[in-house]
Amino acid sequence: MPAVSPHPLPALFSHPVRVYWEDTDAGGVVFYANYLKYFERARTEWLRSLGLSQQALRERAGVIFVVTDARTGYRAPARLDDLVDVSVRLAARSAVTLTLAQEARRGDRLLAEGEIRIACVNAETFLPCRLPLEITRQIP
Amino acid sequence: MPAVSPHPLPALFSHPVRVYWEDTDAGGVVFYANYLKYFERARTEWLRSLGLSQQALRERAGVIFVVTDARTGYRAPARLDDLVDVSVRLAARSAVTLTLAQEARRGDRLLAEGEIRIACVNAETFLPCRLPLEITRQIP
Amino acid sequence: MPAVSPHPLPALFSHPVRVYWEDTDAGGVVFYANYLKYFERARTEWLRSLGLSQQALRERAGVIFVVTDARTGYRAPARLDDLVDVSVRLAARSAVTLTLAQEARRGDRLLAEGEIRIACVNAETFLPCRLPLEITRQIP
Amino acid sequence: MPAVSPHPLPALFSHPVRVYWEDTDAGGVVFYANYLKYFERARTEWLRSLGLSQQALRERAGVIFVVTDARTGYRAPARLDDLVDVSVRLAARSAVTLTLAQEARRGDRLLAEGEIRIACVNAETFLPCRLPLEITRQIP
Numbered sequence A, B, C, D: 001m002p003a004v005s006p007h008p009l010p011a012l013f014s015h016p017v018r019v020y021w022e023d024t025d026a027g028g029v030v031f032y033a034n035y036l037k038y039f040e041r042a043r044t045e046w047l048r049s050l051g052l053s054q055q056a057l058r059e060r061a062g063v064i065f066v067v068t069d070a071r072t073g074y075r076a077p078a079r080l081d082d083l084v085d086v087s088v089r090l091a092a093r094s095a096v097t098l099t100l101a102q103e104a105r106r107g108d109r110l111l112a113e114g115e116i117r118i119a120c121v122n123a124e125t126f127l128p129c130r131l132p133l134e135i136t137r138q139i140p
Helices: A034-049 A052-061 B034-049 B056-060 C036-048 C054-061 D033-047 D055-059
Strands: A013-018 A063-074 A083-093 A097-106 A109-122 B013-018 B061-076 B085-092 B098-106 B109-122 C011-017 C062-075 C084-094 C097-106 C109-124 D013-018 D064-074 D084-095 D097-106 D111-123
Touching: A034 A063, A034 A083, A034 A097, A052 A063, A063 B056, A097 C011, A097 C054, B013 B034, B034 B061, B034 B085, B034 B098, B034 B109, B056 B061, B056 D097, B109 D055, C011 C036, C036 C062, C036 C084, C054 C062, D013 D033, D033 D064, D033 D084, D033 D111, D055 D064
Parallel strands: none
Antiparallel strands: A013 A083, A063 A109, A063 D064, A083 A097, A097 A109, B013 B085, B061 B109, B061 C062, B085 B098, B098 B109, C011 C084, C062 C109, C084 C097, C097 C109, D013 D084, D064 D111, D084 D097, D097 D111
């Protein structure tokens, strides 16, 4: 009988984001920095879907995640009222970091894709820490 | 011989703000919430001009300022590349709060005006505190 | 037999908003300007719930809504991961403007309340316009 | 007698940015997406220093710049009240795009560095355009 992980990792997590006035700029499209907000929201919801609360991690383990590297390619503009699906896929993992491949799509249309590396750090000193067990148990 | 305050309070403090892409929305103008950012920047620079650092206040006195009430009237739109002067005038003061009258102008043109009440609170509990002496000494 | 409006106006429209890192500031709470973003999102969803698209209004009628006056009272802080309900209630209406009473609550706790007046303007000139029929038909 | 360019390109353009409450997050540091705002402000000021206005480019040539690719490395956190120098250096140029190497420093300390590629596009269609002559004359 095969071993089954009690919390199987979703192959591809997806989170819907609506484009509001706050997200757009005078070019009529979503401002480029705001895709990093969308990517962050999706990462937070991905962690939440795994039962992981960043507030709880901070209180229990004294750690927070910080972004160490971000790369984004902008493929097509998003506009007011668009409904954008933002995905998260684990691309790599070290003792301290997670690297996530993320995409923003409107229907079939790829709007932006990126790769974001986040590191676990001490919330006070910002020095790198090993990923807590409650993370590594979820993310094989 | 008359007593002279060593740090006379400026009657009207003014701080220049440039409008960048991040500030605008798809209407082609500065997004309404961003005037509250401009007002906050000007308040911070006004405090700095009085020799008051919010970081130092937090470290020494354990207090921060929070906004309790904000009112803004929008009179004319600001656009990309505009240079906006944001003013601060002390309108009222209690033991715990400061009320500031603020304006955003492009040249002679009034773009937005507001009244913002800020309260001194404990940085941990958010409970109201008396304004620290280093503030009340500066602001008669 | 009483006349029944085919699209009855909801007495109180409510829209859920999650607090993400982007919304917070170094005080550990939601930055005060961001409640105006939350209020705007809820107004947009309220209009959408009435079958009204702002993009369509702009394309068909050449009009957009702009905020002319905003008043906000901040009652309690919101923090990372909070789920906030943002409500919209029509408080007043003129030929050109709508005044909306809005609240942000976490469960029973009132976090912020405000009153926002929006005006219908020509999207090019920003001159005031009468509210389009498709709005006034929905909002008696 | 040597030929001298009438508008010599600065080897390294630098623009100061102050960190305000709006820029920070509940981790107590500047939110990662906001470095892209800082980079954009510095690019705009760099263009302005070359006599180039983006509003004028849009009105005269019907073009705007959009970001096609962004890469950012985060090296050390910035905090409230920090004064950050944001630099711009031209790293590469094609007929349609400029690639800019950017850094954010507090004194000698490197906080973040990035490489941003911007493309000239038609403001209506977002289709790629050759860089206007007034740009290529300035940027050899």
